Amino acid sequence: MARNTTVEEARAAIEQDFQAGYDLPVYVYKPWCKSCEICVAFCPKKVLEMGDDRKPRLARPQDCIRCHQCELRCPDLAIFVCNENIRGGEGKP
Numbered sequence: 001m002a003r004n005t006t007v008e009e010a011r012a013a014i015e016q017d018f019q020a021g022y023d024l025p026v027y028v029y030k031p032w033c034k035s036c037e038i039c040v041a042f043c044p045k046k047v048l049e050m051g052d053d054r055k056p057r058l059a060r061p062q063d064c065i066r067c068h069q070c071e072l073r074c075p076d077l078a079i080f081v082c083n084e085n086i087r088g089g090e091g092k093p
Contacts, residue, residue, distance in 0.1 A: 010029045010031075013029065014029070024058055024082070026064060026071075026080070031078075032077060038074065039056050040056055045060070045065055046059070068081045
């Protein structure tokens with residue numbers, strides 16, 4: 001039986017990715033995603049699209065306006081929107 005991942009563990013995984021150099025406005029925690037495509041449908045800027053693994057991916061991260069529609073509508077809480085760029089010079093280092 002698979003062990004459930006807690007929100008704290010998910011956020012720790014995201015922080016680990018940021019420290020590794022990822023700098024994206026939206027983060028999809030794929031273990032929680034059930035591929036419902038709601039996030040893709042509600043993104044007003046069409047930033048997200050479904051990848052080959054049937055999970056959402058950022059197709060146009062530079063177009064993200066951080067409206068949080070994907071995060072708010074995700075029934076699995078698998079998407080996190082970052083309010084500022086960590087490594088892009090807009091936020092704190």
